[in-house]
Amino acid sequence: MTDLHCHILPGIDDGAQDVEASVALLKMEMEQGVDKVVFTPHFNCDEMPLEEFLRRRQKAYDKLMAALPSRIKNNMEFKLGAEVYFSPTLSSIDLAPLCISGTSYILIELPFVNAIKPTFLSDVLYDISSKGITPIIAHVERYPYILSDPTQIYHWVTAGYVIQVNAKTICQGDRMVKNLVEWGLVQIIASDAHSPKKRPVLLKEAYGHLRPDMAKYIKQSCVDVFDNYEIDVLEPHRPKKVMGRWK
Ligand SMILES: [Fe+2]
Secondary structure, three states: OOOOOOOOOOOOOOOOOOOOHHHHHHHHHHHHOOOOEEEEOOOOOOOHHHHHHHHHHHHHHHHHHOOHHHHOOOOOOOOOOOEEEEEOOOHOOOOOHHHOOOOOOEEOOOOOOOOOOOHHHHHHHHHHHOOOOOOEEEEEHHOHHHHOHHHHHHHHHHOEEEEEEEEEHHHHOOOHHHHHHHOOOOOOOEEEEOOOOEEEOHHHHHHOOOOOHHHHHHHHHOOOHHOOOOOOOOOOOOEEEEEEOOO
């Protein structure tokens, strides 16, 4: 399995605070059958210069690699990435170093606390994709202004953007997320793991909740992103509101 979104690098964001927590999380990944991991610490271009983020990310990566037991190091493949917070200025910065390394995929997080739909969202996503970079929308289930009209997700999928949901939400049996998966509107499941106890890796459990053919499809999409292939997109269903419920 492949985990494309996690906060396992030590001491760089609100994820693993030290190397011990990072190693514990990677052990969880390995025990669940994950062999490819992308480290995606938070980055906000309005709060930190890109160069500083890249320096800090490399330092945290080097620190983790130096402390990693060989059992993990020899059995897993790692890449660097970032969970890039949406900003109207995003398309004006150099996004290449923020893409999953060696790929043209970038993980983008939208505001979700007391949030309204960001101004220029569509324009910025379009600008990014017109540079040949494919946005992966992180944990789409967190944005009330998107879930209130899931046809927006349908349009993203038809525009070639990639939709990610968190393993935890699948495990919780969230109805809308279940629908999104069934409608062919989800290509990626990721752990978004932050800590061994509070926000652990739940990928194996999450895949166990899916139909075997859907689990197989999503696992393959994750590998394809990691390896920088174009992912297969299922024929998406355009949601319609019937008697107050999205179907
Ligand atoms: Fe995250």
